[in-house]
Amino acid sequence: MTSVVNSARMGIVSRLYFRYRRFSKQLAILAAVIGPGVIVMVADNDAGGITTYMLSGAYYRYSFIWIVLLLGPVAYVCQEMTVRLGVMTKRGHAQAIFEAFGPFWGWFSLTDLTLTDCLTITTEFIGMTMAMAVFGVPPLLTEVVVITFIMLLLLNGRYWTWEKIVLAICAVNMIYVPVIFFIHPNVGAIFHEGVVPGFPEGLGGPVIFLIMATIGTTIAPWMIFFQQSSVVDKGLKKRDVPYARWDTAIGSTFTVVTAIALIIIATVFFGGDTNLTSAGEAASLLMPLHPWVGTILAIGLFDAGLIGALSVSLASSWAVGEVFGWSHSLNDRLGQAKWFNVFRLSIMVIAGSIVLIPGAPLGVITLFVQVIAVTLLPAALVFLIVLLNQEELVGSYKNTRAQNIMAGSIVGVLLALSTLYAVGSILPHLFGG
Amino acid sequence: MSWVHDATEKIRAINRTYAVPRIRLSTGTKAVLVLLRIYLLTLVALLLYSLVTRLGY
Numbered sequence: 452m453t454s455v456v457n458s459a460r461m462g463i464v465s466r467l468y469f470r471y472r473r474f475s476k477q478l479a480i481l482a483a484v485i486g487p488g489v490i491v492m493v494a495d496n497d498a499g500g501i502t503t504y505m506l507s508g509a510y511y512r513y514s515f516i517w518i519v520l521l522l523g524p525v526a527y528v529c530q531e532m533t534v535r536l537g538v539m540t541k542r543g544h545a546q547a548i549f550e551a552f553g554p555f556w557g558w559f560s561l562t563d564l565t566l567t568d569c570l571t572i573t574t575e576f577i578g579m580t581m582a583m584a585v586f587g588v589p590p591l592l593t594e595v596v597v598i599t600f601i602m603l604l605l606l607n608g609r610y611w612t613w614e615k616i617v618l619a620i621c622a623v624n625m626i627y628v629p630v631i632f633f634i635h636p637n638v639g640a641i642f643h644e645g646v647v648p649g650f651p652e653g654l655g656g657p658v659i660f661l662i663m664a665t666i667g668t669t670i671a672p673w674m675i676f677f678q679q680s681s682v683v684d685k686g687l688k689k690r691d692v693p694y695a696r697w698d699t700a701i702g703s704t705f706t707v708v709t710a711i712a713l714i715i716i717a718t719v720f721f722g723g724d725t726n727l728t729s730a731g732e733a734a735s736l737l738m739p740l741h742p743w744v745g746t747i748l749a750i751g752l753f754d755a756g757l758i759g760a761l762s763v764s765l766a767s768s769w770a771v772g773e774v775f776g777w778s779h780s781l782n783d784r785l786g787q788a789k790w791f792n793v794f795r796l797s798i799m800v801i802a803g804s805i806v807l808i809p810g811a812p813l814g815v816i817t818l819f820v821q822v823i824a825v826t827l828l829p830a831a832l833v834f835l836i837v838l839l840n841q842e843e844l845v846g847s848y849k850n851t852r853a854q855n856i857m858a859g860s861i862v863g864v865l866l867a868l869s870t871l872y873a874v875g876s877i878l879p880h881l882f883g884g
Numbered sequence: 885m886s887w888v889h890d891a892t893e894k895i896r897a898i899n900r901t902y903a904v905p906r907i908r909l910s911t912g913t914k915a916v917l918v919l920l921r922i923y924l925l926t927l928v929a930l931l932l933y934s935l936v937t938r939l940g941y
Contacts (some may be wrong), residue, residue, distance in 0.1 A: 535936045550902060553903065553905035554902045556917070693927040776898075819931065822931055823932075829924065833917070841906075843906075869924070872927075
């Protein structure tokens with residue numbers, strides 16, 4: 452009898468041990484795979500995103516929280532498709548479009564991407580220079596130091612080193628989250644105004660504009676190109692897909708949590724202030740009254756701009772490098788991937804120069820870039836959906852009907868919103884604006 | 885201006901490499917894709933118009 456009990460105990464212990472070993476092994480694999488998803492998702496809370504969330508909180512209090520909650524899964528659906536496509540084709544998104552649809556659509560997509568990326572990097576430099584201006588650093592110095600740092604990151608010539616450094620920079624993006632525990636927001640109002648869908652002031656032109664900017668900062672064409680190229684450069688394989696999905700899901704959770712924290716901070720300090728124009732201005736205004744919040748806002752804004760500039764410049768450089776046949780891996784040293792790096796440096800210098808134009812309306816430019824990005828997004832998504840429906844390309848990883856319905860619905864909603872906003876800008880009286 | 889010549893040659897080479905698409909689109913699908921692009925670019929033009937008028941230029 453005793454031996455039976457002992458053997459049963461041994462069975463439980465060995466099963467628990469086996470489960471523990473299996474779990475730790477899975478965690479180790481996840482730790483190795485984690486990177487492209489988290490980086491792309493955190494980078495979408497870039498400098499433009501920080502400004503967008505701050506303004507939505509300042510103008511409409513907590514009422515954008517439910518939109519951000521919806522956008523987390525939407526971003527996951529879009530980005531998860533790029534993982535499967537990258538793993539199965541071993542091609543970056545630009546090259547996949549050229550191969551699948553031919554040069555006409557390829558050049559179209561590449562031009563769209565390069566132009567919107569250049570504009571997006573401009574918004575990153577706007578954010579970084581505004582953030583450092585809070586500490587008295589001149590814009591030119593900020594730009595020179597940032598561009599030098601970004602280029603030096605490639606000196607090592609190893610994707611893994613680059614990724615770990617960028618993940619550390621991504622962790623700083625969560626700096627806003629602890630702040631909400633010290634500023635005592637009205638929790639009841641957060642749930643009442645934020646979680647229940649609706650707009651207290653109605654769905655007017657300015658609200659649609661800010662909704663589009665919020666969508667534009669959560670999902671953008673550059674993200675599709677970035678994650679697919681990143682998955683390929685990292686060398687992820689079919690067996691890594693489940694872990695890469697977790698990577699993307701963890702990243703989208705970070706994005707949503709940070710965005711909600713920002714909306715709460717903006718509501719607490721600026722709720723109802725429709726004169727606020729940017730996150731940089733918000734940081735400057737907070738410095739004399741709440742120096743620690745102002746400092747955290749400025750540090751977070753700089754960090755967001757840095758992650759954005761790092762990632763967005765890579766997205767287009769990877770894409771152009773793939774198509775032109777240049778050496779374009781982060782595993783190549785700076786000199787080996789000469790044209791890839793020259794291109795990346797050039798778009799950062801061009802974007803940085805725009806910011807230095809005296810009197811440029813930087814806050815308005817930031818919001819418009821997000822809106823332009825979201826307007827062009829449906830075209831990129833349509834190609835992604837078509838590619839994910841080709842069994843000869845992605846085999847068993849092709850989209851299911853449910854995935855097609857979800858992705859198709861996202862395209863439909865984006866088109867409807869873009870149309871609403873465009874009509875509203877020609878006929879403002881339609882929305883009472 | 886040899887770099888212009890080199891760049892043109894490179895673009896021609898890329899066009900030749902990808903001349904035969906792997907996915908055959910029907911004429912209808914092609915037309916829809918072209919219309920979608922034109923539509924989206926029109927929307928972007930309207931957005932830019934809206935930006936310019938907002939800034940008062």
